Amino acid sequence: IDDQSAARRWEFLGRLKVRVGFGDFLCVHGSPRRPINEYIFPEDAINSPVKMQQIFDRVQKWCMVGHTHVPGVFTNEPDFYPPEDVDSVYKLEGDDLLIINPGSVGQPRDMDPRASYAVLDEAESQVEFHRLPYDVESVVKKIHAIPELSNWLGDRLLEDLTQDHISSHATSTLKETQNFVPLAVLAIAVLLIMLPNRQSISEESFMLHP
Numbered sequence: 001i002d003d004q005s006a007a008r009r010w011e012f013l014g015r016l017k018v019r020v021g022f023g024d025f026l027c028v029h030g031s032p033r034r035p036i037n038e039y040i041f042p043e044d045a046i047n048s049p050v051k052m053q054q055i056f057d058r059v060q061k062w063c064m065v066g067h068t069h070v071p072g073v074f075t076n077e078p079d080f081y082p083p084e085d086v087d088s089v090y091k092l093e094g095d096d097l098l099i100i101n102p103g104s105v106g107q108p109r110d111m112d113p114r115a116s117y118a119v120l121d122e123a124e125s126q127v128e129f130h131r132l133p134y135d136v137e138s139v140v141k142k143i144h145a146i147p148e149l150s151n152w153l154g155d156r157l158l159e160d161l162t163q164d165h166i167s168s169h170a171t172s173t174l175k176e177t178q179n180f181v182p183l184a185v186l187a188i189a190v191l192l193i194m195l196p197n198r199q200s201i202s203e204e205s206f207m208l209h210p
Contacts, residue, residue, distance in 0.1 A: 018035040018036060019032075019035050023122070024060070024061040024062050025061075025062050025063065025064055025120075026058075026059060026060070026062070026063045026064070027063070027064045027065075028063065028064070028065055029065065029066050029067055030065065030066075030067045031055050031065060031067075031099075032055055032056075032058035032059050032063055032065075032099075033054055033055045033058055037067075038055075038067075039067055039068050040052075040055065040065060040067070040068060040074065040099060040101070041068055041070070042070060042072060042080040042082070043080075044078075044080075045074060045077075045078040045079050045080040049078065052074070052076070052078040053078075055099070056076040056078070056097050056099075059076075059097045059098075059099065060097075061097060061098075062092065062097070062098045062099075062100065063097075063098065063099045063100070064099075064100050064101075064102070065099055065100070065101050066101060066102070066104070068101060068109065069103060069104035069107050069108055069109040069110070069116075070082075070101060070103065070108075070109055070110045071083050071101055071102055071103030071108075071110065071116045071118065071129050072100075072101055073086070073090045073098055073099070073100050073101075073127070074098065074099040074100075074101075075096045075097065075098055076096060076097040076098075077096070082110070083129035088128060088129045088130070089126055089127070089128050089129075090126060090127045090129075091125060091126050092125040092126055092127065093125060100118065100127055102116065102117050102118035102129070103116025103117065103118070103129070104116055105117055105132075107153070107156070107157070108157075109156070111159055112131065113136045113157045113158065113159065114131040114132055114133050114134070115131065115132040115133075115134060116129070116130070116131055116132075117129075117130055117132070118130065136157050136158065137158075139154065139157060140154035140155065140157055140158060141154075142154075
């Protein structure tokens with residue numbers, strides 16, 4: 001990527017809104033309190049009640065987040081429900097305020113290397129979580145081949161790879177998805193080396209373009 005192209009990409013990122021709303025949903029990357037860079041970890045539901053209260057004070061009904069790359073649903077009880085605790089489907093009902101994290105396609109961080117995503121079904125008033133197996137080893141090799149990336153970004157994908165949730169039926173699904181998912185992983189990874197001077201994205205720079 002040449003410097004001019006990298007600068008255009010950086011400018012595009014700088015114009016993105018830090019908060020986006022549609023219907024009853026608020027969408028941020030980090031948290032409603034600090035939309036760029038605050039993590040909401042599953043253990044915060046137990047260990048950080050003040051933090052969770054302050055975060056939910058900024059949620060009118062439902063919120064979508066990412067950043068931790070760990071899928072699940074936070075409630076304002078507060079509590080955290082990973083997908084396996086709700087059979088991968090969480091109903092959007094009742095008066096609870098919710099924060100929903102779909103996980104990550106490229107860098108899941110819940111000790112399950114399969115691609116993670118969620119589908120919001122407004123007709124059924126539910127969020128359904130999905131995991132998709134793919135050729136993890138191929139992606140790891142490609143990450144290792146990019147000098148600007150830390151090998152750790154690939155190595156972490158191998159964590160817990162041999163556990164039972166990577167089932168024998170993965171082979172057939174893998175053949176259908178092995179071309180798409182590695183490209184998605186690399187697209188996310190390469191973004192780290194496209195930005196000129198390895199600058200970090202600050203919340204202040206985004207707030208200039210609400």
